[in-house]
Amino acid sequence: MDDLAAAQQLYDTVADSYARLLPDASFEAAEDLAMIARFTALLPSDARVLDAGCGTGRMQPVLRELLPAHRATGADLSEEMLRHARAAHPGTRFDRAPLAALPYRDGSLDGVLAWYSIIHTAPAALDAVFAEFRRVLADDGVVLLGFQHGRGQRHRSEAYGHTVELRAHLHSVDGVTAALEHARFTAVERVIREARPGEAQDQGFVLARAA
Ligand SMILES: C[S@@+](CC[C@H](N)C(=O)[O-])C[C@H]1O[C@@H](n2cnc3c(N)ncnc32)[C@H](O)[C@@H]1O
Numbered sequence: 001m002d003d004l005a006a007a008q009q010l011y012d013t014v015a016d017s018y019a020r021l022l023p024d025a026s027f028e029a030a031e032d033l034a035m036i037a038r039f040t041a042l043l044p045s046d047a048r049v050l051d052a053g054c055g056t057g058r059m060q061p062v063l064r065e066l067l068p069a070h071r072a073t074g075a076d077l078s079e080e081m082l083r084h085a086r087a088a089h090p091g092t093r094f095d096r097a098p099l100a101a102l103p104y105r106d107g108s109l110d111g112v113l114a115w116y117s118i119i120h121t122a123p124a125a126l127d128a129v130f131a132e133f134r135r136v137l138a139d140d141g142v143v144l145l146g147f148q149h150g151r152g153q154r155h156r157s158e159a160y161g162h163t164v165e166l167r168a169h170l171h172s173v174d175g176v177t178a179a180l181e182h183a184r185f186t187a188v189e190r191v192i193r194e195a196r197p198g199e200a201q202d203q204g205f206v207l208a209r210a211a
Contacts, residue, residue: 007120015080017160039144040066047110053117057085100128112143130183141210149204
């Protein structure tokens with residue numbers, strides 16, 4: 001099974017538990033939320049912001065609090081995750097779409113938040129995803145990525161209380177930055193945060209602007 005099909009199957013299976021166990025952003029470290037605040041600070045107040053790989057829409061209230069007048073959209077592979085997002089945020093448009101083939105016009109967005117959604121994309125496949133982010137973003141558009149930092153893959157046989165085959169890709173801040181530059185972005189900020197207790201990996205964040 002390829003990465004996309006495996007991710008879709010995984011999140012369709014765990015969606016209800018994910019929504020129950022991770023209902024909001026209270027698990028996020030304060031410095032990770034501060035990174036999101038620095039992303040929204042680069043955007044106009046009425047920015048069109050895509051939550052790319054939005055899952056259950058868990059990060060929507062964070063974006064709404066930081067940027068109350070922004071126009072929100074979400075996209076995700078998993079219909080079951082989207083079902084939760086649509087129920088929780090009835091006024092927001094959520095589309096079922098892969099990150100590398102988004103149903104939005106060229107230059108139609110100001111910001112893309114990809115919060116732990118490139119973790120099922122192999123490093124070699126990031127170019128296609130970032131080219132798509134660049135295509136949908138306006139010329140001064142901004143992207144923020146959060147991901148588990150490292151090299152190689154991680155495998156788990158349990159996730160969110162389910163027996164599943166979870167396969168995820170680790171990414172390095174350097175590798176993500178290089179792929180962003182290849183897609184005509186310029187890095188604004190790069191952060192590696194040390195793993196907290198309970199986290200198996202350090203966390204990586206890259207904030208970049210369309211060049
Ligand atoms: C770990 S969850 C994160 C969800 C949300 N961003 C959050 O922070 O709660 C990863 C999400 O990314 C989605 N995803 C992974 N790869 C994707 C792809 N290539 N295209 C679209 N969605 C993808 C999954 O379906 C899943 O909902």
